[in-house]
Amino acid sequence: MTDHRPVDTWLTDMDGVLVHEEDAIPGAAEFIAALEASGKQFLVLTNNSIFTPRDLAARLRLSGIDVPERAIWTSALATAQFLADQRGGGSAYVVGEAGLLTAMHDVGFVMTDRDPDYVVLGETRTYSFEAITRAIRLIDNGARFIATNPDPSGPSAQGKLPATGSVAALISTATGRQPYYVGKPNPLMMRSALNRIEAHSETTVMVGDRMDTDIISGLEAGLRTVLVLTGSTQRHQIERFPYRPSRVVDSVADLVPLVAGDEA
Structure with a gap:
């Protein structure tokens, strides 16, 4: 990178950067330990809306x-x-699991299926036809359609699973209404993370494994970006995109020496 401003904050994706399913990527534990030892601010970001931060911390610890x-x-x-900023004390019909329901409760939203302000769709492993049908009818009746992220599929030990984007497409087809996606690649995800820790974009680096989510959202939020090659995007695919990361490394293991030196 040619920008030599000191790095005060690191943002990093989780899947494909720190872990593959339940297995840590070599160097990930050392990278997090180096960030902790440096005293710098950092956040692990994920489009996964199923789990609460406490759940994810426990899974990472394992x-x-x-x-x-x-x-x-x-x-x-x-x-x-985002919804609390848009309509504090609003109401929502939520299709999702503990991570999303807890987050919505914590910002003061009321969960209801009677004339809600919003239908909020998140990821779940137990999508029901009844819940999707209810969401469609509420959107038809005027509820605003919000989705946590546009990912069409997610990984599992058995193979691909349909994710939020796929179910959102089903609802959009039925209603003719497109959702507003908050998670990556929307740079709003990055900005909300920075606001959470009162950090600044000009001194922040985003580490990710996908050009089409992590890198583009970091770029559009004004961050320096690092692409690791342990996940979705491979080196030969980088040139397919009209934008580039600030740096490409094999894995987060290569970033451990940079954390203390701010040479990102």
Whole structure:
């Protein structure tokens, strides 16, 4: 990178950067430990809205990566904060799990299926036809349509699973209404994370494994970006995109020496 301003804050994606499913990526634990030792601010970001930060911290700990609960920012938290800013004390019909429901409750929203201000769609492993039908009818009746993230699928040990974007497409087809997605690649996800810790874009680096979500959202939020090659985007695919990361590394293991030296 040619920008030599000191790095005060690191944002990093989770899946594909720190872990593959339940397995830590080599160097991830050391990267987080180096961030903790440096005293710099950092957040682990994820589009996964199923789990609360406490849940995710516990899951990462089982993988050998010690991330404090306070250092995890999810699309569920970003969505709840966005809605609280838009309509404080509003109401919503939520299709999702504990991560999203808890976040919505924590910002003061009322959960209801009677004339809600919003239908909020998050990821869940138990989508029901009844819940989706209810969401469609509420949107038809005027509820605003919000979704945590546009990811069409997610990984599992058995293979792909349909994710929020796929179910949102089903609802959009039925209603003719497109959702507003809050999570990556919307740069709002990055800005909400920075606001959470009162950090500044000009001294922040975003580390991710996907050009089409992590890197573009970091770029549009004014951050320096690092692409790691342990996840979705491979080196030969970078040139397909009309934008570039600030730096490309094999894995977060390569970033451990940079944390103390601010050479990002």
